[in-house]
Amino acid sequence: MIPKLMQSITLPVARAEASRRQFLLGALAAGTGVAIGYRILSASPALAGEAATESGSHAFSPYLTIGGDGKVTVLSSQFEMGQGSYNGIATLVAEELDSDWSAIDVIGAAGNIKAYGNIAFGGTMQGTGGSTSMSTSWERYRRAGAAARAMLVAAAAAEWGVDAAEIAVENGVLSHPSGKSGGFGAFAAKAATMPVPADVKLKEPGDWKLIGNDELKRFDSARKANGTEQYTIDVKLPGMLTAVMIHPPLFGAKAKSFDASAARAIKGVVDVVETPRGIAVVGEHMWAAIKGREAVTVEWDETGAEKRGTPELMSTYRDLAGKSPAAFARKDGDTDAAFTSAAKVIEATFEFPYLAHAALEPLNAVARRNDDGTIEIWGGHQLPDVYQNLASEIAGVPVEKVRLNVMKTGGSFGRRAVFDGDVVVEAVHVAKALGFRAPVKVQWTREEDTRAGRYRPAYVHRLKAGIDEAGKLVAWSDHIVGQSIMAKTAWDGMVQNGVDPTSVEGANNLPYAIANQTVGLTTTDVRVPVLWWRSVGSTHTAFAAEAFLDEVAEAAGRDPLEFRLSMLEPDSRHATVLKLAAEKAEWQKPLPEGRFRGVAVAESFGSVVAQIAEVSVDGDGIKVERVVAAVDCGLAINPDQVRAQVEGGIGFGLSAILGEEITLTDGKVDQGNFDMYTPLRIDAMPKVEVHIVASANPPSGIGEPGVPPIGPAVANAAFKALGKRIRVMPFAKSLNA
Structure with missing residues (x-):
């Protein structure tokens, strides 16, 4: 949802122009290599930004360069923060270029909207977010690799005096049946003088060697492991x-x-x-x-500073949640009439605290x-x-x-x-x-990062559901109370009719067939600085919806998995991942004594993830033993990386629901370091299995979608273990109440 909405945002950004020659030569102006760039929308040469600086920086070149030593350097429009975007983009280029994987590197690039504008954001600005790195790069970087390959082949054909169609390219080497051969570096300078092809033919999926390769390891793993990576x-x-x-x-x-x-x-x-x-x-x-x-x-x-503490703020939020919403993000059918005629009505309130990003590098x-x-x-x-x-x-x-x-x-x-x-x-x-x-x-120090940072907003959800005599869900309402991330910022235009889409995403697009439903929003005015946080709105909306849905299923006397599937089209993405997760977790098979299961599914950033969590009782709390996840993220460019991101998202989400919270006393943040703000410890990480749905669709998001389902899946399992509904985050607060 967020990437689509951001297409309407136009910011005052720099737009550097350059000559065709600068475009061709880019950072390698001395003629020792080739630089190439493509725009996906027109499949025509993109204009490069500045040529290289005297220091040899590649920061304003287009998409890739090939040096005289044969090294391929990809210039990424996307920012690398551990999620593997550089690896994914390198895979796209290397696949079409047929380069040597061990001779590839990726660096960040900036300063050229025409080359680096995020297509998912409408191409009007460069940015990394909304889990769009692979979708914005999918065709653009493959075309860049294919174009560079064609130019290298043309250079070799001219030098050898042979037909270009007779030249083979594999693993960074060009060869001809006559026995002539040479590495990329030998032809890089000449390739720089070749015309950039107006269009290129991309490989068919059956010819891919790197895309979808489950054995391909990240090109940057070694230097991250040995500490030589530079931040x-x-x-x-x-x-x-x-x-x-x-x-x-x-x-x-x-x-x-x-x-x-x-x-x-x-x-x-x-x-x-x-x-x-x-x-x-x-x-x-x-x-x-x-x-x-x-x-x-x-x-x-x-003067004008925020002086309220968490107790006062949450009390205000709870009061507001019990009143009529200030705005509506969704209104389907007649919920008032449906609630009146319902055989049973269930209500619940969920509370979510402020959360810090707590990245490893302050x-x-x-x-x-x-x-x-x-x-x-x-x-x-x-x-x-x-x-x-x-x-x-x-x-x-x-x-x-x-x-x-x-x-x-x-x-x-x-x-x-x-x-x-x-x-x-x-x-x-x-x-x-x-x-x-x-x-x-x-x-910044860790304390500064925690106390003077930006936070996932605090929210309160007031939910209500009605079921008929047959146990069918006939009415649903969700009143969300919390701060707006977008309001009073450069993105203020995204707030439409009083609704900030980041506050309601994941709640206003539930996949279930419910004829009568409303999603209301009341935006609060609080001076605490807020910002998007991994999975943004779905971090709280998915929890509230999927945990409450289990309560509704229980009230209807129905199995929670069957209840969900009954409201989904059998071949829908949501139903597919739910059934795959249930199959792999053996949902119908009884668990050993002391183990309990819970299920949840959520869509975010174009991907759908279902998770089934197994927990055991640990003193007065619970221990998450196992999580089985099924994910539909379109075509998986790097399957191993997809699994890693889902595994990481599960750990990240567990951190939030089990123990993390930012609280305020008289306006001051109480937490400062990891002694009080407590991310998941390694011994609390469960065994995780990730199953990827085979898909021919273009890749969608994967950096964030693993986060939303884990909270409700664990909460639903915890209810079976402890007989207590968890509605106030973090779990420690609810279980000790």
């Missing part, structure tokens, strides 16, 4: 300073005055400067900056001004066009003078896709305050 936290530049921030303790507060005299006296502290987002303490290294921060005193203006960015006046920024650029424009405004330079180095990032889960630039803006502000005399890395 923003690893960036070290000559003369670089490190800054830590002092953010307001209350959301919405501002600095009134500060005293940094004691901090400036600490060895290694270079300066203390004020920015629009707080006070920055700058040191020669991280330790000096942290010690300096401890010595700064700040007086805050708390927020960071590096900014410097180069001798030529360009502003160069290293960071996890999830929305690069937005950050490029913000940096140009702060630094007072044209957007084409802002160069982004798109770094790999140790997790994001939506956290680095921010409307206001966040840490990127801080880095440029601090560097500017220092007169750009040195590169500056702004590095």
Whole structure:
């Protein structure tokens, strides 16, 4: 839902143009290789952005380059944060290029909407999100690989004086029946002078060697395992300073005055400067900056700051949930009449707390001004066009003078896709305050990331269902109360008729045949900063709907799996994954004593995932022993990666439902580190089985869809184990109540 809606959003983004020659040569202007780019919509050459910088950066080239050494470097429009987008895109290119998998690499690219605009977002902006990396890359990067292959073949044919149709390409080597052969590197320079084909023929699925290959391992696994992979936290530049921030303790507060005299006296502290987002303490290294921060005193203006705590906020939410919704996202049939005539009416209220993203690598960015006046920024650029424009405004330079180095990032889960630039803006502000005399890395600590970050909004759902004498679900209503992610941001236009789609997705598109249903929304006004979080709205809507559906099935005296299937078309995607999961989990077979099952299914980001969880009783709580998942994500480019993402999504979702929550006391966040904000520990991770539905449809999302079903599946199993419905998250709060 979110990618489709974002197609209507137009942001002020940089649009760099270039000549055809720049397009062809890209970063390899010296003629030692070939650079190639394609636009999917027209299958015609895309214009490249800037040619390479003197440092050899490939950041503004189009889709791939081939060096004289035969190395293939793919320039990814998508941001890599651990989800495997680089690997998937490399697979698409290498498949059509017939390159050597061991000679391929991927780097992030930015600065060219025509080449890198996310097709799922309408092509008007570059961005990674909504689990769209493979769908936006699917045809575009295959065409780029096929075009580069054709140009290499043409170069070899011209040099050998043979018919191009007689040349074979395999594993990075071109060969001819005459015995002539050569690697990509031998023809890269000549290929750069060849015409870019106006159209190319892509391989038929039966000819694929890499796409769908279950044995293909990630090209970057070794350097991630041996610690040589580089992230923003690893960036070290000559003369670089490190800054830590002092953010307001209350959301919405501002600095009134500060005293940094004691901090400036600490060895290694270079300066203390004020920015629009707080006070920055700058040191020669991280330790000096942290010690300096401890010595700064700040007086805050708390006028207009959020001072309510979690108890007050949730009490307000519960009261609102019991009233009529302020807006409606869905109205089908006549629910009032259906409830009146129903044989039985069931009601329940579900509560969801604020959640932190808690990525492994806390927020960071590096900014410097180069001798030529360009502003160069290293960071996890999830929305690069937005950050490029913000940096140009702060630094007072044209957007084409802002160069982004798109770094790999140790997790994001939506956290680095921010409307206001966040840490990127801080880095440029601090560097500017220092007169750009040195590169500056702004590095947040874990505590800062937890207490001054952005959060999955807190929500309350008030659900009501009616069943008839035959046990059929005839009426359904869901009133959702919570903050809007989109309102009062650059994406405000997505809020239509009082409904933010991120608040209701997963609730207003239930797959079940229910003639009478309403989904209402009441949006609250709270100063706590919120943001999308892995699976966005479906993180709470799927739980509320699928857990409540089990309560309805129980009231109707029906098996929860059969109850769901009775409301689905037999050949629908939802029914297919439910039946596959049930088959693999042996739903009809009795479990050993002390084991209990629960089921749930959810659609998000174009994919449908069903999960069956097995739990056991562990003291006063439960232990998740096993999860069987079935997923329909269209064609699986990298099946092993699909399984990994579903497994990771299950762990991520379990973290949220079992113990994670952000709470506030008088407006201040209580949690600071992993001692109080408690992600899943390794010994609590269940055995997971992932079964992929075979599909010829184009790939859909996989980074997020594994998260939504796990919560309700476990909650439904927990009810059978403990005889208690879990309606307040996290589980620990409900079970101890």
